[in-house]
Amino acid sequence: MRKILHGFILLLLCSPCCGWAAADQTEVRAVSIKSAVLAEQRELVVYLPAGYQQSNERYPVFYLTDGDIQGPHTAGTIDYLAKFEQMPPMIVVGIVNRQHRERDLTLTPKDQQKPNQPQNADQFLAFVENEVIPYVKQNYRTLDYQVLSGTSHGGQFAINALVKRPGLFNAIIAISPSLYWDNNQLLGLTEQALKQQRLQGRLFVSIANEEPTMTAPYQQFVDLLGRFPSDNLVVASQTFSDETHNTTVLQGQYVALKHVFAGWAIPEGQPQTLADLQAKFASRAKLLKTDLMIPEDKANGYGQWLQYLNRPQDALVLLQWNRTNYPQSFHAHTALINAYLHFKMAAEAKAAQKDALQSLKGLSTDQKAQLEALVI
Template sequence: MKKIVYGLLLLIFGSAWSALAAQNYPEIQQLVIDSTVLGEKRNLVVYLPAGYQNNKDHFPVLYITDGDIQGPHTAGSLDYLAKFDQTPAMIVVGIVNPPQTRVRDLTVTGADKQNTQQLANADRFLAFVEQEVIPLVKQRYRTLDYQALSGTSHGGQFAINALVKRPGLFDGVIAISPSLYWNKHQLLELTELAMKSNQLQGRLYVSIANEEAAMTEPFQKFVELTQRYQSEKLKVASQIFSQETHNTTVLQGQYYGLKHLFSGWAIPESPQTLADLQTIFENRSKLLNTPMAIPEDRAAGYGQWLQYLNRQDDALALLQWNRKTYAQSLNAHAALIKACLHFNMADAAKAALQQAFESIDGLSAEQKAQLEGLFTQGG
């Protein structure tokens, strides 16, 4: 039975898997911004998803701090997850934080040092991201109306500060081992105020490693805040990696953070009806703020799985939807004809054949013979 299920999974995902070898690796581009906000030039490292140059698709965007260091493994994890449809393919924008400016860029200014007339430190860097980096990326690349932010250590502090100070700017936030001890737990106070007023929204993932109490205690207090002020607007997940250190936890944190941001994205490895698939793709559409239809090959694959299980009504409903949605596809018409023959519905198979002849523009004699040949093959 396991071999049969594996074979059916190959049927469904085969076209995607066979395409992996033909796809390019993520493409890397380097950009320089002469920032007005920061008054200096800053570097970006952009990782485009595999095959970006070969299609016209638009993609969600993940912005990451310490992009020159965290970019390669993040882009690699996303590339793998996307190829197996666990997350969407994404553009990764790595914002470089050189050692000489990293603390200034990513940490919040103490309350006693803030100037209400001028942004500083993390707030100024957030303005740089919002006002200069994001517009440049939207102008230069094919982006969707979805953007996420990820950071580690001080970058994690920056990510939480962005969540609190600019609710809604990012649809998802990942903060790995965030330095919440900074300025006597200043961000905890700001977070509680924002949560009390129900301002925060989107999805948030936070994690910590096996670290000293100065890191773990404020982290635990932060998690307790998210539990105390639960909101339907903010979906939170937290995780402790007790076998990892501050420097190694980012690999797992980034992976599981991405899985949380796109929880509900993956299609279960079990038979899916038309209603099941429609629900999944409706959720995907809401998450990415763009319409997403069930791909033809997925509908055909799950239809054939249902056919194998002799779930006649479910199989035919899915394959009929596929034919109607992809009316110019020879494969969609052929799959429905095969299903009708499989279920000994000769008249329905003949009607499906006639529908194919009438629907497909420019159907060649060879293609007609291919469809007619399904009857002599016994479906």
């Protein structure tokens, strides 16, 4: 019985994820923009989520340093997690740092700083904020939700962005950040910001099996976060002891994304009522600052699961909601009719059949015949 139920759930809820077509894969675009801030041409690699061209939806954006190197696997991880509803699909913007990586991503040494003149990582952050982000918003369908991720010097850059521009990004991911740079300069800046309660959003930091030059300042950073907790900053940290500095990124991004979107997933193996689904989608909508509605196929799937479990009130409430909100969905109508029949509610099934035949537009001959055959 348990195996049958498990198979039924997989068929009902996961079948769209199990037959991915080539047209549903991520689209990659190479972009070149002229930067006034940096006085040079800069390259981006933009990864559009599966289905972007076939929809009018807007998407949160994931900004990533070393985008030509880290972009492909990160976009793949996001696509995979999104397909299984562990997080929303995202536009991934990989910023290429190949030629001027140290200059772009590291802080200016204290003895070389010029008053009121951003340099190095601060200047590059100004480029990201004032040129990259506006370009992406202008050319792609985006939501007002942004994540910044970086590794090594990119992790240093990401934490610097958290400290210097709190609120610019909703979440920061820093994998094996080079916090030793310029005698741990970033640790002092972070401590000041933490004491002033200026930091906000979600933060994930991690380290691998690395030399003390990397691990000692990292541990000091984690200790700082623990000493100055804030309700406005949700922190997670992890050590990947089986990974090296170069191999930790793939696993780090996966765990980081699960932290950033904690609470996004619908619990697996549990039937969901209309109230459950509405609460989940309300939470998602609040996070992304947009309107979201339960998809028709998801409401249908959970409605049929509740029907299978012989929970008539819960099943019918959900399937009735689905028909009302998707009045031109053939499947929403037929699922409700079948539920009425399953629960031996012949009069209600007949009325739902009549409603479907009258309200559905553009019925094919086969669809009309299917509807008429449901209730004789």
